Amino acid sequence: MNSRYDTSGFWFKGNTHIHSQESDGGKTFLELADLYASAGYDFLFRTDHWVASDTKSDKTSYPLLWIDGIELDGHDRTGTYLHVVCLGKVENMVRENGFEESLRTAKEQGVITILAHPFWLGNSLDDFLRWEFDGVEIYNHVCHWVNGKSNGMVHWDAALMTHPETLALAVDDAHLKPEHPGWNGGWVMVNAPECSPDSILEAIRKGNFYSSCGPEIFSIVLDGNNLQVETSPVQFARLVGPHYMGLRLGSFEGDPIEKLSFQIPPQWKYCYLEIEDNRGRRAWTNSFF
Ligand SMILES: [Zn+2]
Ligand SMILES: [Zn+2]
Known part of the structure; x- marks a missing residue:
């Protein structure tokens, strides 16, 4: 057995799926950072719908680290509707280019691709396996709130049969609006030498993290x-x-x-x-x- 774990570094608490007022979330980046820092978080990914974030151009000082990302959604060629969280910096993401083209462009730019809330969207195992995503959300807190369809364990297990390196993530997908109030329900703990975007992304890619509720x-x-x-x-x-x-x-x-x-x-x-x-x-x- 291979170990993908080296837990001799530091543990950093983070969330890889969150929405701000840049898309359909209820809070600003500063409000989110203050809230999550108060619960011991070290980093958050910006994953607003179809907004390729650019943390470098944001000169605000935050109590935790923001890392770039985006959430894409759309229909693939089989007509399946998918949501995909991309972790890492991307450019040239516009909905008008279509889902498949945008996902390809994001992959070319080296992002980590995560299938979001497959149970909630009714994605089949084939829908997931066809795309060979780097990982899948095994727990999505907002879906748990909406109708209990938070679980992606069956999708993960199916992928492990052929792609045993497939990553599993617990996430909030927090929107923090009156109709979607939940946060700090599912998160990742990443082991890395330092809390920088490169270190966190590298550790996630290797699988040197665990997911928790x-x-x-x-x-x-x-x-x-x-x-x-x-x-x-x-x-x-x-x-x-x-x-x-x-x-x-x-x-x-x-x-x-x-x-x-x-x-x-x-x-x-x-x-x-x-x-x-x-x-x-x-x-x-x-x-x-
Ligand atoms: Zn989604
Ligand atoms: Zn989302």
Whole structure:
């Protein structure tokens, strides 16, 4: 098994999907930065609909780091409607160029592409696999609020069968308007030497981060096939493998777990760790393969 984790750097809390008044969000960049910094965030991506952000030209001083991005949406050639979050700086993004052309242009500029809220849009597994996105949102907080369709785990698992490096992200997709009030419900914790756009983007691309709706992970060490992880107190830990396969620790009544280890069966093509606290809140590593 490969380890994509080096947790010897610093952990930085961030959100990769958020909307401001530049599109359909309710708050300004400064209001968002103040709010999220108050919850311990170190960085946020600007992912307004069809707005290629340009943080370099913004001279305002913020209490956290803003990183460039954009959310594209539209129909692909099969007629499927998709939303795609692109992480990284892009230029020349206009809706009039169409969805496919814009996505291609964004990919050429080296962005990380994430399929947003596939369950909420009713995207099939084929819709997702056809595009070979770098990752998928496995938890989307605003969709959880809207109608409970927050989950992208099935899409992620399907991709791992053929592309075991596919990234998984928990996100807010915060709009912060009266009809969409949620924030700080799903986030990523990135391990990087410093909190700069290049370091954060590189760590995300490598998969050196985990996603959470609550629990924390402090260290991840993979020695051969032996996985050792330190966490905040959790009730359950599951090593999730292909199909029906899995290993598990914890019990409904038992003491919380803070240190755990699993021996990954060598025949597994991929696996990831899911932990769950006593409130049912979960966190997930990226895949090992
Ligand atoms: Zn969307
Ligand atoms: Zn969005």
